[in-house]
Amino acid sequence: MLETGVRQLRMALSMVWGRPFHTDSLTRLVADAVATIDEFGELGLEAREVIETPFADDADRVDHADRSLRRTARRLAELSPFYAEWFAAHGFQARTADATTLLGLPVTTKDHLMSRPRDFVCRGSQPHLATRTTGTTGRALEVWLSRYELEVAAALGALSAVLHDELHGGDLMQVHVSSRATAAVQLSAMTCRLVGARCRVLGIIAVDDALDALAGSATTMSVNASYLAELVVAAQRRGLGPADFRLRRIDCVSEILSPAVRAAAEQVLGAPVSDNFGMTEVIPVTGTSCSAGHLHHDLTMGHVEVLGLRSGVAAMPGELGTLVVTPYFPYRECMPVLRYDTRDVVRQLPGPVDCEQAGIPATSAVLGKATQLIEVTPERVITPRELVEAVEDLPSRPWPARFHAEPEDGRLRIDLPAGAVAGLSNAGLTDHFAERGLDAQVRVLEDHRAPGLRRVRSDLRELSFAAAEPVGA
Amino acid sequence: MSTPTSATLPTLLALCVAITGTLITIALCVLYLRRVRMDRPAIGTFNGSDIVVLFGFIVALPLFYLILPLTPLLVALGLTFTSALVIGLRPMIGPTATWIVVGIVIAANIWMGRTMLGTVVGWQLFWIENDILVVCAAVTTANLYVQGGMRLRHVAWFGLILAVYDAIFTFVWPVTNTLAQRFIGWPFDPSVGFRIGIYNATIGLGDLLVYGLFVIAALKAYGPRAARGATIIAVLCGAVVPALLPVLTDVFIDARTDVIVPAQAAFGPAAFLYYRWLRRTYGAERTMAGFLGELDVDRPSTPALAASVP
Numbered sequence: 001m002l003e004t005g006v007r008q009l010r011m012a013l014s015m016v017w018g019r020p021f022h023t024d025s026l027t028r029l030v031a032d033a034v035a036t037i038d039e040f041g042e043l044g045l046e047a048r049e050v051i052e053t054p055f056a057d058d059a060d061r062v063d064h065a066d067r068s069l070r071r072t073a074r075r076l077a078e079l080s081p082f083y084a085e086w087f088a089a090h091g092f093q094a095r096t097a098d099a100t101t102l103l104g105l106p107v108t109t110k111d112h113l114m115s116r117p118r119d120f121v122c123r124g125s126q127p128h129l130a131t132r133t134t135g136t137t138g139r140a141l142e143v144w145l146s147r148y149e150l151e152v153a154a155a156l157g158a159l160s161a162v163l164h165d166e167l168h169g170g171d172l173m174q175v176h177v178s179s180r181a182t183a184a185v186q187l188s189a190m191t192c193r194l195v196g197a198r199c200r201v202l203g204i205i206a207v208d209d210a211l212d213a214l215a216g217s218a219t220t221m222s223v224n225a226s227y228l229a230e231l232v233v234a235a236q237r238r239g240l241g242p243a244d245f246r247l248r249r250i251d252c253v254s255e256i257l258s259p260a261v262r263a264a265a266e267q268v269l270g271a272p273v274s275d276n277f278g279m280t281e282v283i284p285v286t287g288t289s290c291s292a293g294h295l296h297h298d299l300t301m302g303h304v305e306v307l308g309l310r311s312g313v314a315a316m317p318g319e320l321g322t323l324v325v326t327p328y329f330p331y332r333e334c335m336p337v338l339r340y341d342t343r344d345v346v347r348q349l350p351g352p353v354d355c356e357q358a359g360i361p362a363t364s365a366v367l368g369k370a371t372q373l374i375e376v377t378p379e380r381v382i383t384p385r386e387l388v389e390a391v392e393d394l395p396s397r398p399w400p401a402r403f404h405a406e407p408e409d410g411r412l413r414i415d416l417p418a419g420a421v422a423g424l425s426n427a428g429l430t431d432h433f434a435e436r437g438l439d440a441q442v443r444v445l446e447d448h449r450a451p452g453l454r455r456v457r458s459d460l461r462e463l464s465f466a467a468a469e470p471v472g473a
Numbered sequence: 474m475s476t477p478t479s480a481t482l483p484t485l486l487a488l489c490v491a492i493t494g495t496l497i498t499i500a501l502c503v504l505y506l507r508r509v510r511m512d513r514p515a516i517g518t519f520n521g522s523d524i525v526v527l528f529g530f531i532v533a534l535p536l537f538y539l540i541l542p543l544t545p546l547l548v549a550l551g552l553t554f555t556s557a558l559v560i561g562l563r564p565m566i567g568p569t570a571t572w573i574v575v576g577i578v579i580a581a582n583i584w585m586g587r588t589m590l591g592t593v594v595g596w597q598l599f600w601i602e603n604d605i606l607v608v609c610a611a612v613t614t615a616n617l618y619v620q621g622g623m624r625l626r627h628v629a630w631f632g633l634i635l636a637v638y639d640a641i642f643t644f645v646w647p648v649t650n651t652l653a654q655r656f657i658g659w660p661f662d663p664s665v666g667f668r669i670g671i672y673n674a675t676i677g678l679g680d681l682l683v684y685g686l687f688v689i690a691a692l693k694a695y696g697p698r699a700a701r702g703a704t705i706i707a708v709l710c711g712a713v714v715p716a717l718l719p720v721l722t723d724v725f726i727d728a729r730t731d732v733i734v735p736a737q738a739a740f741g742p743a744a745f746l747y748y749r750w751l752r753r754t755y756g757a758e759r760t761m762a763g764f765l766g767e768l769d770v771d772r773p774s775t776p777a778l779a780a781s782v783p
Binding site: 005044 | 514523
């Protein structure tokens with residue numbers, strides 16, 4: 001008990017003063033939390049405050065961000081070849097950096113990372129694991145993480161999971177993300193190990209194999225939205241229902257999760273689905289969704305800005321903007337980024353929120369990639385989320401949504417496979433989209449063209465000799 | 474501690490004080506465990522490292538008490554008792570009433586210790602008040618540890634180590650004797666005692682704490698039946714045997730003719746053997762959550778095996 005107090009103090013000092021974490025102490029703190037639950041059945045009161053930085057008011061929030069940004073920028077100026085050059089080129093003073101002066105520095109883009117990856121690796125750091133973006137929206141990007149970063153991210157993730165009762169020793173986590181996302185896979189396994197849970201990493205395999213493993217076994221599942229949609233369709237085809245599963249939570253990461261798929265997943269698999277934001281380049285900064293559908297951003301580990309898509313400055317309430325994220329040191333140390341433009345589009349909320357996470361700044365859920373926005377008229381920009389939600393809400397339940405959309409004569413033209421529009425007339429289809437705020441004309445294509453219409457992560461099938469499954473089946 | 478001018482009365486007095494003190498402490502410890510939930514840290518449970526730290530304090534504190542001048546020593550003891558009472562009473566009667574009660578008890582102890590020790594009746598009244606203070610401190614501390622996750626295994630090992638410690642610090646380096654002499658006649662004497670005529674008999678706070686710990690840890694781990702066995706061991710090996718031993722041998726009589734018996738030397742090994750027997754018979758100990766889930770249920774003698782197939 002005394003040791004636990006010392007470990008909490010060490011962690012708190014690292015979080016407040018920005019000193020590197022003592023990973024062994026952090027790991028043991030997870031074990032202490034697990035032992036506490038084993039002994040008492042639950043943690044003591046105010047347990048969540050152990051890892052959540054209290055941002056009771058805006059002044060605290062700004063102070064934390066300013067100090068963390070200054071610390072991060074000073075380290076980058078000293079150790080990162082790219083940022084040393086970048087700061088000098090733009091006259092950015094790392095010593096006096098804060099959330100305001102940061103606005104004067106241009107964002108870092110994926111192109112920067114792709115073109116000069118070695119210059120982002122900090123001097124003296126020890127790269128340990130390369131992780132890749134899945135590349136569904138372009139070329140795959142490789143990011144190196146140090147062993148320290150993985151251990152810190154896993155320990156803090158495990159601690160958070162235990163404190164929020166998201167994972168415990170009796171759980172079996174089934175992981176369905178691409179095996180190329182090594183960081184996500186490794187962090188899942190490390191988190192389970194720290195908590196004492198079991199971990200089954202299956203990747204994007206044949207859905208029937210995944211269901212066979214899932215049924216009556218796994219208690220939590222980490223999955224992409226498109227693969228979740230396929231699992232739900234397969235489960236319904238096989239007549240499976242909540243009684244066939246032991247799931248108690250489903251964590252959906254990346255991709256757009258539509259309300260239709262979410263509701264069906266909760267009904268068929270019998271567990272609540274959480275829709276989270278995470279991205280390889282900005283590990284470990286994440287966002288979590290609340291019951292009102294807002295995306296609440298992690299303030300402890302990173303700085304999150306929303307920049308207007310056209311203006312490039314802080315987005316106004318109601319305006320569409322891109323998420324720009326800066327993970328703080330000491331959470332990232334090997335290949336960190338500053339002001340990384342994720343190109344994930346969100347909308348600034350019009351005012352204060354009153355959901356269960358009201359104290360944490362929020363935006364709308366991710367609406368899609370900036371490159372996939374469709375400008376029908378200068379006043380009307382259609383987001384990928386609007387399209388996915390409208391298509392996945394069709395009576396035929398064509399999950400995951402396969403479509404192609406583009407502006408045509410001041411309207412939206414949506415190409416859909418025949419199977420998706422089965423049972424609906426042209427007028428019916430127009431009405432369906434109109435009810436969802438989309439003035440669209442639908443062009444019906446043959447079903448075999450469906451997989452080529454829209455790439456999703458469940459397309460990254462990992463085949464086996466035993467069960468060769470056609471992609472997109 | 475008694476002055477043995479006659480063997481029977483001091484022995485009977487020592488026996489009565491030890492048995493009464495032990496039984497009252499144990500009974501209140503059990504009652505408190507069953508009725509009152511103490512605050513605990515958000516994360517953390519009592520473990521082996523805490524035993525090491527605790528033992529370090531037990532070794533260091535008496536030496537510290539010996540070198541400390543009297544006034545700072547009394548202040549330190551007063552703060553210790555105040556803390557223990559506040560921690561123990563607050564969950565029962567709330568913060569305001571707690572501070573009023575603690576203020577009265579502490580003030581009364583100081584006043585009685587300074588003004589009432591001129592007569593036998595004064596001594597007896599002081600002992601009664603001091604006994605209340607000491608028993609409350611033992612009950613609170615025992616519950617703080619057990620409700621904080623201390624297990625019977627920890628208590629058994631703790632008792633075994635204390636047995637060696639107690640013997641060494643009684644016979645080889647008589648720290649216990651010196652401390653007992655230093656405390657008597659002053660407020661905050663960390664002993665339960667009573668006086669008849671010229672005889673004072675006491676049993677130490679540390680002894681009572683270990684007996685209370687042992688019984689409620691057994692209750693938590695294995696249920697009421699195990700706790701009853703632990704009570705018998707605490708009374709027999711912790712109170713009766715130490716009180717009667719001076720009748721059989723004068724090895725416990727020091728140069729001042731005070732009788733100092735290292736009670737843990739008899740209790741520790743017996744407690745440890747009892748724990749081993751319980752462990753072998755009933756299997757793994759219950760957790761605090763398990764205890765609260767089945768408060769009056771004895772552990773079955775055949776432990777169930779947990780299935781763990783994905």
